[in-house]
Amino acid sequence: xxxxxxxxxxxxxxxxxxxxxxxxxxxxxxxxxxxxxxxxxxxxxxxxxxxxxxxxxxxxxxxxxxxxxxxxxxxxxxxxxxxxxxxxxxxxxxxxxxxxxxxxxxxxxxxxxxxxxxxxxxxxxxxxxxxxxxxxxxxxxxxxxxxxxxxxxxxxxxxxxxxxxxxxxxxxxxxxxxxxxxxxxxxxxxxxxxxxxxxxxxxxxxxxxxxxxxxxxxxxxxxxxxxxxxxxxxxxxxxxxxxxxxxxxxxxxxxxxxxxxxxxxxxxxxxxxxxxxxxxxxxxxxxxxxxxxxxxxxxxxxxxxxxxxxxxxxxxxxxxxxxxxxxxxxxxx
Numbered sequence: 001x002x003x004x005x006x007x008x009x010x011x012x013x014x015x016x017x018x019x020x021x022x023x024x025x026x027x028x029x030x031x032x033x034x035x036x037x038x039x040x041x042x043x044x045x046x047x048x049x050x051x052x053x054x055x056x057x058x059x060x061x062x063x064x065x066x067x068x069x070x071x072x073x074x075x076x077x078x079x080x081x082x083x084x085x086x087x088x089x090x091x092x093x094x095x096x097x098x099x100x101x102x103x104x105x106x107x108x109x110x111x112x113x114x115x116x117x118x119x120x121x122x123x124x125x126x127x128x129x130x131x132x133x134x135x136x137x138x139x140x141x142x143x144x145x146x147x148x149x150x151x152x153x154x155x156x157x158x159x160x161x162x163x164x165x166x167x168x169x170x171x172x173x174x175x176x177x178x179x180x181x182x183x184x185x186x187x188x189x190x191x192x193x194x195x196x197x198x199x200x201x202x203x204x205x206x207x208x209x210x211x212x213x214x215x216x217x218x219x220x221x222x223x224x225x226x227x228x229x230x231x232x233x234x235x236x237x238x239x240x241x242x243x244x245x246x247x248x249x250x251x252x253x254x255x256x257x258x259x260x261x262x263x264x265x266x267x268x269x270x271x272x273x274x275x276x277x278x279x280x281x282x283x284x285x286x287x288x289x290x291x292x293x294x295x296x297x298x299x300x301x302x303x304x305x306x307x308x309x310x311x312x313x314x315x316x317x318x319x320x321x322x323x324x325x326x327x328x329x330x331x332x333x
Contacts, residue, residue, distance in 0.1 A: 026070030032094025033063035146205025158217025216258030220251025
């Protein structure tokens with residue numbers, strides 16, 4: 001009993017220190033999400049919006065998670081760092097959802113149907129996911145095919161131009177003539193020349209990927225110091241070894257920059273191609289939703305595009321950090 005009483009001041013000091021370190025921004029963020037959930041449940045919707053209850057429960061779950069993380073943060077260093085870093089954004093999102101809910105579903109301040117409430121977009125993911133999921137799958141397949149072809153072709157052409165003067169003599173003028181022209185400018189020709197809209201779209205995506213990959217790979221090969229080749233030749237290396245073991249590894253930082261630029265360009269071409277010719281995909285889904293004035297479906301498709309493109313960028317940069325471990329963190333995403 002005496003030991004317990006003796007330890008009481010120490011426990012009180014620890015609790016006071018933990019309370020001092022408590023993330024009040026995280027608690028405010030939890031309060032913002034809780035307020036958004038309360039607005040969704042308590043106030044009646046102006047229009048006939050489905051999934052309001054389910055959306056409010058999701059907001060309440062996020063609020064509970066943020067509150068729990070904020071309370072536990074003082075006793076966990078890693079969790080505290082994450083809460084401190086992400087709490088301001090969580091607060092901004094909570095306030096955004098609350099304002100969005102009030103100005104659309106509750107008071108109809110923003111004009112309808114151009115600005116649907118958040119539960120309407122959530123309803124798209126629950127009730128129309130079959131069509132949206134099929135469109136996502138079609139876009140992923142189309143983009144993966146075109147991007148892979150363009151990346152491989154651009155890499156091989158870039159290595160060839162950078163290594164061989166003969167190839168550079170013939171390919172460089174063509175590259176300067178064709179490359180700067182946006183891939184979307186070739187849409188009329190591509191859809192006329194290729195037998196199907198799918199093959200034309202693959203070509204356009206590959207073209208958008210190949211140009212930056214070629215230029216950056218070529219620049220990387222050309223920038224390799226000649227001393228690297230001299231040392232390798234002194235050790236008996238042949239031309240194949242010089243290309244595979246010296247030139248390409250030294251040029252990889254430039255190659256990944258080209259792949260990154262090609263990924264952004266190819267995704268833009270993907271959407272345009274699907275808008276104009278392909279019979280399935282996120283671009284087609286956007287056009288279909290616009291035709292039916294289903295703006296909630298349009299926003300849902302745009303949200304999916306954002307997440308998909310950002311995820312692909314993240315995967316590419318994680319691959320870069322793994323392959324180029326000595327340059328990890330130099331290029332940020």
